[in-house]
Amino acid sequence: MSGKYAFTKTLKEVRFLFCQTGEHSAATRSFLTRAYPIMKKNNPTTPIMLREAAGTLPKVYARYEYGQEKSQTLEGLSDKQIEEAVTSLVKDA
DSSP states (O other): OGGGGOOOTTEEEEEEEEOSSOGGGHHHHHHHHHHHHHHHHHOTTSOEEEEEOTTOOOEEEEEEGGGOEEEEEOTTOOHHHHHHHHHHHHHOO
């Protein structure tokens, strides 16, 4: 799993938005509880921000060089699907 979270050099920041209590964000919270320590260990200098707000639908943003940004909604995805979505964003350039 650690190889999946070795971020590309052009990645400058990863942001997760989700609700701290909502059922629609449960899989995102589960994923982050499991994967955040691994992501941070493998990428200690890349900011990984967790933004919790009531009623927020789960979404992940990846910011690259020159301000380029990509996002993907995580609503309705399982833990495994979230892992695949995040992996594709952090490997993309």
